[in-house]
């Protein structure tokens with residue numbers, strides 16, 4: 268006691284000592300990690316974040332792939348991540364068997380518990396059983412043929428609406444942000460297909476545009492839902508990354524509280540829609556129901572279910588045979604809307620940029636549209652979509668070049684061998700799409716925009732190195748739906764309009780939020796004389 272009281276530590280000395288112990292401990296663990304791999308040197312707490320801005324994450328992954336090869340390690344978000352860039356290991360990580368050890372995209376996050384969504388939905392569900400239960404509904408809804416037809420017919424209706432606006436914009440030489448336009452278009456169409464509601468996002472942006480140009484009347488309709496949804500998505504992301512600390516830090520606590528208030532408003536809004544839809548279902552015969560996402564999710568595994576045939580997994584597992592409860596339904600609906608807006612909107616914006624820079628591609632697209640639909644552009648039918656081979660190649664090439672999905676995450680829930688090393692359970696793997704999609708080993712002149720590479724199988728191009736929709740048991744369930752919309756808007760809008768960049772020398776600015784997204788793209792359009 269006497270000795271201790273004679274030692275006089277200042278607060279600064281104590282803090283410094285703690286920091287030094289932390290750093291020693293950090294690097295002790297680093298130098299004793301299992302399977303040390305090449306990769307950039309990490310710093311305590313920030314890992315490799317000092318080497319890139321989050322919007323350049325995709326470029327960072329690409330550079331590391333060039334420098335360190337097909338397997339390397341990075342330290343991001345406080346975690347060691349093993350980046351994989353070879354097709355043999357992709358096959359393992361994307362094993363479609365229900366027995367695979369790679370079912371998880373994320374581990375348990377206490378922040379999502381605080382937000383009340385942990386174990387719900389599909390995208391960030393950390394529990395393999397609950398994930399599987401929810402995913403079956405998603406797949407069933409997305410693959411129902413009548414949903415595909417609804418999707419195609421509604422997309423064409425919304426394109427007619429765009430055409431009215433765009434003709435006016437073209438006649439009056441109004442510049443606009445295609446990125447924002449696509450966000451509004453996708454919000455309108457996804458709300459319509461998910462919950463049968465209009466939110467008039469397109470109409471609002473159009474009003475904003477013509478007001479700015481002093482051309483006419485504003486028409487601000489009810490966009491309450493869109494605002495709630497956008498804030499809800501922010502709350503989700505906030506809780507995913509920071510929610511665990513929210514209780515302890517005063518500023519975070521305030522932000523978290525606001526997100527919870529908004530979450531409750533959003534949930535109430537959707538619960539009301541669910542109750543209304545239940546009434547409609549109970550009072551309408553099966554064959555009269557509109558097969559939108561809410562109806563398909565609500566009726567699955569009930570007497571109103573229109574999908575009589577079930578998968579083997581569903582038939583053999585009694586736990587998968589109950590219907591969704593209201594909260595499960597709410598989260599799945601929100602994910603369907605959230606997952607489609609930015610992904611499809613961003614990919615189409617990139618595609619227009621690539622086409623403006625490569626006018627020969629535009630001519631070939633128009634030739635294909637004329638071959639399939641004739642000069643009078645008859646209505647697109649489901650079977651026409653398979654004939655849009657060149658358009659499909661353009662969509663894939665734009666996705667490849669712009670790395671729309673720059674990475675895919677996986678955790679193994681049992682020890683596994685990957686890349687020639689044995690890994691313990693819960694290792695975080697990154698399928699490095701950015702790396703493989705720009706690797707000359709898989710693509711001839713990878714920096715060139717060349718859709719033919721997806722048609723001409725004799726070249727060295729390897730379509731397996733494109734990771735557009737992920738793979739294996741967690742492959743994107745909305746991929747068919749996304750392709751219906753993308754092919755339809757590419758065919759019709761590119762056939763009807765010429766496009767020009769407002770600032771031809773500006774490079775596209777990108778932000779990263781799960782997907783690579785263009786920040787904005789200001790364009791001018793001209794209606795074609797057909």
Ligand code: HEM
Pocket residue numbers: 372389390391402405602603604606607608610611614671672675676734735736737738739740741742743744745746748749
């Ligand atoms: C161009 C459009 C789209 C792209 C590029 C895209 C891409 C992806 C990717 C890369 C994944 C991760 C897959 C994996 O881990 O293997 C994913 C998952 C997912 N996507 Fe999409 N997606 C698109 C559109 C959509 C749409 C329209 C929906 C729904 C309406 C949707 C719903 C989902 C869901 C629910 C998951 C999580 C699946 C699971 O964890 O089991 N996506 N998507």
